[in-house]
Amino acid sequence: MDFTLSKQHEMARSLFREFAEKEVKPLAIEVDETEEFPRETVEKMAKAGFMGIPIPKEYGGQGCDVLTYAICVEELAKVCGTTAVIVSAHTSLCCDPILTYGTEEQKKKYLPDLASGKKIGAFGLTEPGAGTDAQGQQTKAVLDGDEWVLNGSKIFITNGKEADVYVIFAITGVVEKRGKMTKEISAFIVEKGTPGFSFGTKEKKMGIRGSSTYELIFTDCRIPKENMLGAQGKGFGIAMHTLDGGRIGIAAQALGIGEGALERTIAYVKERKQFGRSISAFQNTQFQLADMATKAQAAQFMVYKAACTKDQYTKDHKTSYNCEAAMAKLYAAEMAMEVTTKAVQLHGGYGYTREYEVERMMRDAKITEIYEGTSEVQRMVISANLLK
């Protein structure tokens, strides 16, 4: 067992860090204040290849592993949670299911533009009545000739209005399962601009405020029959499997947010003086930092382990990463919340102001305990693995 990263991964980290410090960090406060989607940054990330890191080269991606992608999201999140989730939702929730479940034609049609960042991807599963209970959804798709007709709405969609390609889930029928009638869910690829596809309200969020979270509305939205992703009725499995991968991205985001808050706190406590000495000289500060760093380190190991397990799945299509991903997300998200809260506390009154980044980081951290499966859902997934 070797806990050191390869030279390639170290060089990739230095690239992501340099980019984050130079291109992302200077805009992070503004993105949060204005709630504007950082379009220029996304264009720069596209140019640098960040929008298609784990996508094979034959589909226009970088051909790297999931670990490299996780390191990218981690480094971006150290300076800006918004930018990190844009990459994560695009890659894990849109590119990945098309790569995993798409036909060769779908992969060739959509992946090159997504992987090069010419187009941005999004994922629509959640509905007003269907969050953790994904079966509770109402959006329907009815086959009419050569077209599926979508009706319904999706909420809390990351990259909402800014995306071009959406992976959308809808009910395509009712089937009997173990004597019970259950909804048959299928997945579809929907393009922006399709008649009948519009945007509803923009969410006013606590954190990750630049990430363009919108409601998607489908009113007699007709999409070609061939835009079904995977087989009819397999949508629930596709959604769950996609979220397993997505959790690695969000775990990496949470990890980066926690690490970023820790870095800023270490710098702050060395400078801040009270009672004639820097507050880093107080044992309380030292012990808090020790706890924060230990948990961040543990989270990093878990995130990297989950990423490497998914890499194994990419190779053998057998290895399950469902439990590792859930554990990494659960732990990293709770670490991020705890570390950012402590970071604000150690910054004192200044930490509560928007002049200091830890305030934003604490707000950004909270969502990682909620989206792509709440911490409670992660506990359900983990315990289901233990008790099966």
Place this chain on the structure above:
Amino acid sequence: MKIVVCVKQVPDTKGGVKFNPDGTLDRAAMLTIMNPDDKAGLEAALRLKDQYGAEVTVVTMGLPKAEEVLREAMAMGADKGILVTDRVLGGADTWATSQTLAGALRNLDYDLIITGRQAIDGDTAQVGPQISEHLGIPVISYAQKIEIEGDSVIVERQYDDRYHVLKAKMPCLVTALAELNEPRYMTPGGIFDAYNAEITVWGRADLKDVEDSNLGLKGSPTQIARASDKVRKGQGEKVTLDPAESVAYIMDKLKEKHVI
């Protein structure tokens, strides 16, 4: 078109400069980067490659560790990397370095050689022009813009208050300024490709038409008496006064220090 870019791995002075007990730089203890002027030169070469199509080869002379800078260049888009490393080449000053690089370059086909103006660890700006002398090709230094026209290169050469536009027939050598451009980032896929690629390693025996007496420490006429980190200036003094009072204050200080 074939372009060769000479790059140097230099200490990242942002991380502080460290010395060996004998006063020479402790390179192993410092973080390293690609010399900024060289990186701009590489970016210029890659832009010419994008625009006209070219094969870009990067060459560096240094310790085996300098391979990293070649991988970085390849991750940015260079096609080949050549590392010139040999114990007998160690301790080289600009003369011995330029002799070594010229010896390596004689093995290659090139239309254009690009070097950085100067390295941030030595700041001499001598190696590029010296290479051109050894190879007997024209040199245009301090390039702030490089264009190709037929078999010639057109370069804007920077001066303090103006620039000269110079045209030279290729093959020729151009030294680049960091201000020439904003170098591109490596790509994640490029990094992995660069580590899968072979780096050519050359030693003394591979250098063409170079005398031993011109190589390494023995071939270096420069004697370094002493090296030091940047001398830190005092903290300075900040006063907030209205303009008239400020002038009077400064005048008093200058008199006090016998400057005026």
